[in-house]
Amino acid sequence: MAPHTSSLTKINIISRDQGSDKVPLLPAKNGHAGSAEVPDGYNGASFASAVFSLTTSVVGAGIMGLPAAVKTLGVIPGVLVIAIVGLLADAGVEIMLKFSNTGKIVSYGGLMADSFGRVGRIILQACVTVNNFGILVVYLIIIGDVMSGSTSGTVHHSGVLEEWAGGQTWWNSRLSVFVFTTLVILAPLASFKHVDALRLSSAISVALAVLFVVVMVMVTIAKLAIGNVAMPRLFPNIENGWSLLEVFEVIPIVVTAYICHQSVHPIINELTMPSQAFGVVRTSLAVCTAIYVAMSVFGFILFGDNTMTDVLSNFDTNLGVPYSTVLCDIVRVGYALHLVLVFPILHFTLRLNLDGLLFPASRPISMDNRRFTLITAGIMSLIFFGAYMIPSIDVAFQFTGATAGMCIGFIFPSIVCLRDIHEISTKREKVVSWIMVVLAIAVGIVAITSDILDIFVNKSSTTPSGHVDGFIH
Template sequence: MGEDCAAGLCGYKQHRCDDCLHDYHCDVLSGTSSGGIHHRGILEGWFGAHLWNSRAIVLLVTTLFVFAPLVSFKRLDSLSYTSALSVALAVVFVVITAGIAIIKVINGTVAMPKLFPEIDDLSSVWKLFTAVPVLVTAYICHYNVHSIDNELEDKTQTKPIVRTSLALCSSVYIATSFFAYLLFGDGTLDDVLANFDSNLGIPFSSVFNDVVRVSYAAHVMLVFPIVFFALRLNLDGLLFPTSRHISYDNKRFTIITISLLVVIYTAAIFIPSIWDAFQFTGATAAVLIGFIFPAMVILRDPYGIATKRDKILAVTMIVLAVVSNSVALYSDAMNIFRRKEVA
């Protein structure tokens, strides 16, 4: 059970690292294509399309000169300032998006977005389930709690820190989705950053577009080492359960770090879409970590402290997770096959 949890956690966090790399480079810096339309990245918009600002080259350069130094720290508290800066950049992204949306609402240049989805047939119902894995992925972050708790001098700060973090993240998620949908309406893309490559209908539109995308790119860049830290720690525990802590073994630390960077870099190049990545990650690893594994721990109940109500809730949680995400996986796969047939 413990090894299964560790393996699932490692796989999930590798996907999260892949998603960070893909979103940061391909969608923000190098551009992306959606529905047959190419959305220019920051570098492509500034300098035009060249070999040096293609996906693979940009990934390679920033992996070597940005991510590699950041993931070389052996303690999580060494990333405290970069983490704080990443939160500030996320707030900047939300504030600018909200400001633009409010200005356009005041000017009357924003159409009323649809409040409910269009359900024409059974396939439309199945498509609704594809949003569930993405939401689940956003809230699976508890694997960092133990690492943070181990480095806190005052253990009583753990609960307030976790609650504050969840409240802050939830506020950013809700504000981003609300104002982005208000701003772009039915034209909101899977990756909302791709919407910021056109005229927003306000003064200095191109400047705001670049500020939004640069701030988010920097935010993702600074989030990456936090996810990577937990991935490396858990992978080491899975492969070397009886060895001393990885921070005391420079050789093992270096080999695992370089190996993970190579695997993540390679996987990030071939990810077709950030939406597809989050859907499949959320419907598999995230569901296991967030719902199924915790429920299995309750059902196993090695200390005999779980009540009958706890076990009923655990079984219900497993059934709901399996059913809803089986539907989501089926819908995701069918959507990908349909896109290939159209292409």
């Protein structure tokens, strides 16, 4: 039986459970999905490891922009927006899974190809490639800023290593941090061939996200006890047209914080029991929503109107509580480690989609060591040089996240549902899909308008050089 099983794997036939029985699915449509996207038959991931992996892919850099979003919206509208967007994200992913199960599809590219042919697959893969590459460059820049410091105008924000060393040295310089982080930490993590191999790092990443919330809650309670925290604003303060624009401008921050759709298929494909897919998605998004609500509300309560666009910037000053310096270092180092552990999940999806674009008719990349090594090394090299050459994050990254990101997260799942080639969409799903399309278009318009105003009106910003301001997930 061993040779026969191996041959089934090589022609890309996978199996999934239905109840207690395992039944083979049809081979993926090579003309549509691209066999490079098809999994290699590995299915050893547990429910918990899948939840950790998906949660890790959701909770990225965008979490640090949520307190500022709640500052602009007010606590009550802010919490409502976070919850509603979470529900819409869940609806979009469940639509993807529903159509994937019906069409016997194992990739996001295959899902788009099933409804829109080869062009649909190529557009999806291009969006994922651009979006994930931009995000990973941003992650490396942020890690460099946190550890080696950054300068915005005349204001210098000291890095953790710079503070520990008492000043700039060769070993805590930006270049040294980039080289060490890329070669010693990120490259080995990005070299795993299965998402499930990252289950431990994913669990640690989720734990670090929870640590942010715990530290925020502890500091907030301590300051409440001594009466140093003012009553937070419950509703937005709209005084003029500019204030109204700012209210709508924060919506993309919340929307892009939930984009994980490009990682769903690779994670679900590795489940030991694929019937648990919907449970994994709901559990993961519920955990993310709880983290987001706690982080945003307590962050706004703690810093009030001084909450910066990237709340991490509030942690390079005295918090006014005992052991303030230690707590600030825990948050900043923990945040950097969190991004390090999120990195390989997004890199995995980037590599898979880039390989699908370049080699659509080849066998799965995890079964071709030479192709796997070359593409992995190529991506890591480009990310390194991109992060090193770009001194700060500008509006181009905001634009990428609010366009390609919106397509991946909201528009593509919605148009698959609305096209409904299998005639399985319910009336409710179509209504939700129209809502997501309209929301995504509105978000894109607001983001582009904001970028134009930032460029030509030269609107002042508190975002430090190199820190993401929320439009990148």
